[in-house]
Amino acid sequence: MKQYSDLEYLRLSKGRKFLYGLGRFFTAGIPRFFKGIGLAVGRFFKRLGVGIGTELSDLFLTFKNGDWKTRSSYLIMGFGSICRGQVLRGLLFLLFEAVFIVYMLTAGGYWLSMLPSLGKQGPMEVYNEVLDAYTTQYFDNSFKILLYGVLTVFFIIAFLYTWRLNIRQNRIAEDILRSGKRLKSGKDDLRSLVDDQFHKTLLALPLLGILVFTVLPIVFMILVAFTNYDGTHDGYNNNLFTWVGLQNFNTMLSWSGGNKVYAATFGEILVWTLIWAFFATFTNYFLGMFVAMMINKKGIRIKKVWRTILVMTIAIPQFISLLYVSKMFAKNGLINLFLMNMGWIQQALPFWEDPTWARVTVIIINIWIGIPYLMLIATGILMNIPQDLYESSRIDGANAWQQYTKITLPYMLFITGPYLLTSFTSNMNNFNVIYLLTSGGPTNSAASSVAGTAGYTDLLITWLFKITTGAEAQYYLASVVGIMVFVVVALISVIVYNALPSIKNEEDFQ
């Protein structure tokens, strides 16, 4: 679609402006987005290539130009430092090397060598004739091999980095000595840790924590998607599991293969997940804002009482209230029995039995839970809007609706934009509400043959849960779903984040 100049654009009618905007989004916006990604990836690899090149040439030059102390440091880490009097540094390097070598010889080598196969010898059943009893001998453990294998790879990367650091240290030391200055002593090093290197002291522990408790599990979980790790291949007690390449992604995205139509189920659940996230976020947002405005209105009395009543839903744990509400709406629950006893309906309403009813019901119940939070947030923000904005708009003759769309809403959106985004993504993963209310039901008979048997109100996250706890405990498929969820959430977040007024026009309300 051709891009109009500003003048041409302004001459268009409102509808055409919209169509133009939409057209440009698809013909220019999206291609530009992907072009941007492509360029970024290209730049990354270029920089990576250049980086590796300089590192290698630097390694070579340091060796060529260095003295014998430097050269021996290529083999014995920290040798140069010790010889030049930086004993503490040198010893630390040496210690690290020693630990690395001992680890690799005792355990690391095994884990690493097993990583490509994830184990060779599964458990064996042995019959003891004398005691008339079967015993089991266990050998390789694929699960541990994968976990410790990844850890070992991390450790090797850390070692390579330290080795490189050790060589750079030598070069720097040589340069300093050549320029006639004094090298830092061990005492200086220690002092610098609470002085100019204080940031490293602070970040060492948190970084280690993130690596072990966040990065490692994520890498592990992603790798599981490329194995056949499931209930019958648990890697130790029954069968070893092994790498299967992209087979699981193939399963998830395939339209064929008997009745196991995963792609259709996945698509259906994804669409419902997006619909749910959209409604769950925006119904709460606007209704919460509306309630806050109502309560804030001049002339409304006993404001505190209204707020307290609403906040009561927060006070009761969701687990309890959701399970209770789920029973209330059941076919023989309070609500249906009441309506029937009053004679208003003849048959029970199918709140949880009919797909559409169930979907609407979960959204409505979610409103009941979500409004109080939004009301609290909105109350604070609404009180912050400068009253003179309203006053001057009233003098200009604006009515309440105009005030809302031109002042309140832009202000709210500006401040709560990031909140909206996070609540959208967290609603996509809103396990509690869905699982406690419907457990994903009612059953979708078309999807009964996929792992975990998805129902009509299942979100990707509840489906994932069902896959892992289902009849065959297919951890690998769950991992694939997890990766897919991440991709979807990441895409939406990146696009929306860059479009947020609070990011784009930072100056607007300051």
Added chain:
Amino acid sequence: MKKLLALLLAAVMVFALCACGGSSGSSAPAADSGDAAEAPAADESAAAPAAQSGGSELAGEYAITVWVAEAAVDLTTKQIADFNASNEYGIVFNATVEAVGEGEAATNMITDVEAGGDIYCFAQDQFARLVQAGALSKLGAQAAEFVTANNDAGSVTAATTGGEIFAYPLTADNGYFMYYDKSVIPEEDVDSLEALIADCEEAGMYFSMETDTSAWYMAGFFFGTGCVSEWITDDDGAFVSVNDTFDSPEGLIAVKGMQKLVTSPMYLSSSAGSNFASNAAIVVTGTWDYETVSEILGDNMGATDLPSFEVDGTEYHLGSYSGCKLLGVKPQTDATKAAALHRLAQYLTGEAAQMERFEALSWGPSNLTAQADEEVQANPGLAALIAQSPYSVPQGQIHGSWWDLAKVIATDVEAAQSEEDLQAALDSYRDKISALFEMSEEELNAWSVIGGIAGTSWDTDFPMTEVEPGVFQSDPLDLAAGDELKVRQGASWDVNYGVDGLDGSNLVVDADGTYIVQFDTNTETLSLIEG
């Protein structure tokens, strides 16, 4: 000072990270005991000890964990103490008896076998999964003999897969029948499904039978018309085939009967005995709800066998599943402990222990002598179960996916507008069941290596790839001298090759090493290439 504060804050952050990280980490199947050095050589040689006559060599103290249902904790603790006092082998168990419900026990065992109880109880539908998961220890010859001789046939089937017994029957009362409210349902109507539905509709009260969400109850309609659904499992608990006639003309009759119930406005898909408190007149459930129901209904409680339904002028009595609870022993690495645990398991499932359990908890016994006991026969819940028993089908092993595949029949029947819709629901069920064993064209033509190699015992196919037309090679395999192997097509023995051609004898490896197995379909020769 500020720096100290910053350092403290950083430390706090780390602990916070550990706390969150810890919980997110545990969502992964736990990998405990991170001792890297110990795992590579974790083979505790379980060589047979010096041969002596059984018994005395079992003497010793063993620390074990036992998982039983909460209600049975005290009784089981007492029974283990009795065993310690009375057994002739000198075995003493220091048992920790934990309350882990039957459903939960199976899930926990499958998630983490190592952390599981040494002896645990579970419902029979979990049996095949547990065998597959390597969570059950096979019974020795003497123990197997004990199980077959003392328990009813249905219970023995439940503990058997591929001809091997893996567990001890504990109860045989996992069946369902009908509780009803005598003040609403006239006595003469209890044998007719149509009359019962009419009574419920008239009274505006629910007929509660969990057909929508549980295939276990749903299947009763099919068994009533003579349909069968039997699964065949092998020694590893894996499912190899199924004999299922739900899509037959009898099946169509069954769904017509089901339609009468599920399309009634007063039908409720639930099996909770507590429904009597919320407007139900009939609940189909089992003995476990006896207390609940009698508390709510008091003298108005009725319990009887399931009713009959009428299609095209013929009466069909609703069938049911009859199942049992089993007691299993976790695989052990120490033969003596394994043997001792099996002795205890036999004691806990023997006649005396089952009778004690009946008296204390009203659990219906699977032991033949105990079943014949007068008191057992007189128990009202069990009496209804016995009345239903001529129409019930022993549960056997059922594929885990079946429960989900089958339960949608009820949902489909509810939505069906015509007889074609009913047949379509059954056909779709048929397709899904067949798909469980279906192989693609590609899989049927694929060649694979199989044998007693790399820790497998003729149960794992190693895939081969076509390197040039008609020539297939495996990945490099670590083979030991004396290993035997063959190649076969489509993971079945219909087409298999050994050293001397079709159906030939096994190829035997001469020396240890890493080999690529090659099979040339043009010349029909099987060979090893050092790789």
